[in-house]
Amino acid sequence: MKSLRDKYCIVGVGETEYSRGSGRTTRAMAVEAVRNAILDAGLTPRDVDGMLDYQGGDSTLANWVAPDLGVRLNFYMDVFGGGSSTEALVGLATGAIEAGMCHTVAIYRSMNGYSEFRIGGTGVRAAQPVRSLDLAQVPFGMRSAGQNFAMTFMRHMYEYGTTSEQVAHVKAAHSTHASQNPKALLKERVTVEDVVSSRWIVKPLHLLDCCVETDNATCVIVTSSERARDLRRRPVHIMGVAGRVSKPRLDFHWAHGPITRVAGYYAKDIVFGQAGIGPEDVDVTGSYDAFTFTTMLQLEEYGFCKKGEGGQYVSSGIIELGGKRPNNTSGGHLCEGYTHGMNMVIENVRQLRGTVDDYCPRAAEGVHTYDYAPGRCRQVKDAEITMNLGWAIPPTGSALILHR
Amino acid sequence: MPQPVQYRGMTLIVPDNDSEWKEFYEHARAHRLVVRRCTACGLLRYPPTHACPWCMELGWTWQEVSGRGTIYSYEIVVHAIQPGFKELTPYPVVLVELDEQRARPTPDESLRIIGNLVRPDLTPEEDKNVAIGKRVRVMFQDLADHMALPQFTLTDEPPQGRVWRLA
Numbered sequence: 361m362k363s364l365r366d367k368y369c370i371v372g373v374g375e376t377e378y379s380r381g382s383g384r385t386t387r388a389m390a391v392e393a394v395r396n397a398i399l400d401a402g403l404t405p406r407d408v409d410g411m412l413d414y415q416g417g418d419s420t421l422a423n424w425v426a427p428d429l430g431v432r433l434n435f436y437m438d439v440f441g442g443g444s445s446t447e448a449l450v451g452l453a454t455g456a457i458e459a460g461m462c463h464t465v466a467i468y469r470s471m472n473g474y475s476e477f478r479i480g481g482t483g484v485r486a487a488q489p490v491r492s493l494d495l496a497q498v499p500f501g502m503r504s505a506g507q508n509f510a511m512t513f514m515r516h517m518y519e520y521g522t523t524s525e526q527v528a529h530v531k532a533a534h535s536t537h538a539s540q541n542p543k544a545l546l547k548e549r550v551t552v553e554d555v556v557s558s559r560w561i562v563k564p565l566h567l568l569d570c571c572v573e574t575d576n577a578t579c580v581i582v583t584s585s586e587r588a589r590d591l592r593r594r595p596v597h598i599m600g601v602a603g604r605v606s607k608p609r610l611d612f613h614w615a616h617g618p619i620t621r622v623a624g625y626y627a628k629d630i631v632f633g634q635a636g637i638g639p640e641d642v643d644v645t646g647s648y649d650a651f652t653f654t655t656m657l658q659l660e661e662y663g664f665c666k667k668g669e670g671g672q673y674v675s676s677g678i679i680e681l682g683g684k685r686p687n688n689t690s691g692g693h694l695c696e697g698y699t700h701g702m703n704m705v706i707e708n709v710r711q712l713r714g715t716v717d718d719y720c721p722r723a724a725e726g727v728h729t730y731d732y733a734p735g736r737c738r739q740v741k742d743a744e745i746t747m748n749l750g751w752a753i754p755p756t757g758s759a760l761i762l763h764r
Numbered sequence: 765m766p767q768p769v770q771y772r773g774m775t776l777i778v779p780d781n782d783s784e785w786k787e788f789y790e791h792a793r794a795h796r797l798v799v800r801r802c803t804a805c806g807l808l809r810y811p812p813t814h815a816c817p818w819c820m821e822l823g824w825t826w827q828e829v830s831g832r833g834t835i836y837s838y839e840i841v842v843h844a845i846q847p848g849f850k851e852l853t854p855y856p857v858v859l860v861e862l863d864e865q866r867a868r869p870t871p872d873e874s875l876r877i878i879g880n881l882v883r884p885d886l887t888p889e890e891d892k893n894v895a896i897g898k899r900v901r902v903m904f905q906d907l908a909d910h911m912a913l914p915q916f917t918l919t920d921e922p923p924q925g926r927v928w929r930l931a
């Protein structure tokens with residue numbers, strides 16, 4: 361595969377508040393998040409000439425957002441998609457710039473994921489007529505993401521002996537991270553026991569195995585390394601990217617085996633090949649945590665441990681702050697807020713800058729205590745390389761490797 | 765166009781031009797479980813699709829299958845999100861590996877289908893009786909004159925391989 365390693369950078373990140381009731385439109389939130397990212401980068405509206413966003417019929421469009429900010433576009437596209445789109449669109453942005461269509465691209469996702477279009481499938485989504493592909497699942501009471509994916513985890517438990525307690529460590533770790541994050545929706549630390557004693561949603565998933573539906577908008581800005589050099593922030597370089605890589609039988613992940621294999625199986629050679637590194641070189645991961653087990657499945661599929669040993673990996677302490685390779689240091693979708701992947705990329709950018717927004721008094725200057733006691737620091741010391749493992753459904757995933 | 769079918773608060777729509785499902789449901793209403801068979805390589809596939817995923821052939825015929833199989837994976841929905849399913853909870857959804865075409869065309873592949881695991885009276889099977897490896901057979905839940913859902917029920921056949929359920 362061709363590699364554009366280090367030719368492009370993420371130079372700005374921004375978000376709105378993570379809430380469960382924004383009280384405003386997705387357009388209003390998108391405008392704020394893009395503006396925050398432009399300011400973060402030290403750019404002006406005239407410096408941005410590309411825009412990409414993704415949605416599922418639940419959000420505003422680029423040609424409504426850009427004019428609000430005085431941005432004139434040379435390239436824009438609204439993409440249909442949810443999870444795994446962030447990394448894919450970062451890759452598309454580099455392609456658009458490489459093709460000479462534009463030079464600086466703002467990528468946003470804006471969603472009232474709790475107050476308007478609930479991700480869990482209730483409300484507006486549950487009332488939609490059932491037709492076409494949906495007829496193979498929905499009439500059997502299999503509609504929400506949890507209901508759609510649970511069988512994959514159940515089969516993993518059967519094949520590899522993975523337990524509820526093992527994956528509960530993902531929630532426990534991410535809640536620890538969120539307790540260091542002023543922005544997080546759920547800042548309270550929870551234990552493995554809390555997770556496995558929370559009520560069942562769809563066995564084998566408990567309530568606390570599931571992420572937190574959220575209202576928010578998020579933005580990252582991509583430009584060339586040459587332009588990045590003169591900007592306000594330490595540039596974060598794109599080493600490798602894989603976008604929406606799929607398994608065979610993308611339509612029904614259960615039709616093609618083994619169902620415990622996820623898209624990372626196919627994506628890992630693309631992304632590691634471009635970057636010229638392996639899993640052992642990665643300091644921080646952002647493995648998509650729509651559910652506790654999705655984090656586990658992807659970490660093993662990308663080779664951070666052997667296939668089938670994901671349960672041991674995530675329960676070993678490795679993924680916690682202070683561990684060898686922390687995962688989702690902002691608290692991720694389980695605790696910070698659900699953003700369809702964006703906040704995990706934003707967090708990794710901040711980790712590489714050394715300016716994570718934790719409770720350290722001089723965090724904005726990049727001065728951290730590295731004290732991971734509750735309500736303190738969440739900066740990983742000397743983080744050089746991060747990796748995002750994006751998940752959409754078991755057979756679709758994306759990945760992004762960044763370095764400082 | 766056939767009337768949309770109301771089932772548990774859902775509107776199920778199978779228009780005349782639904783070249784995937786219309787005939788499948790007509791067979792199901794006659795209590796036949798059919799899948800598509802490639803006219804070139806002979807492999808079976810479900811759900812209904814338009815080309816053969818193994819040889820790209822467009823030709824296909826409906827083929828009736830036995831409806832007997834083994835539970836490959838499952839889940840128990842305890843918190844229903846569809847209002848019409850709340851009274852059914854907890855209800856099992858099973859992924860059944862049909863006896864036809866097991867481990868073909870590759871060792872990891874099989875003919876698989878989703879359904880609810882139900883008792884003979886179509887009420888949900890009890891959680892404690894659901895397990896990977898248990899044997900099942902198809903039965904049909906009539907919804908309208910032109911539509912029935914394939915569902916599955918346990919048989920007394922010996923299980924296939926290791927039997928396991930979430931404790």
Ligand SMILES: [Zn+2]
Nearest residue numbers: 802805816819
């Ligand atoms: Zn064929």
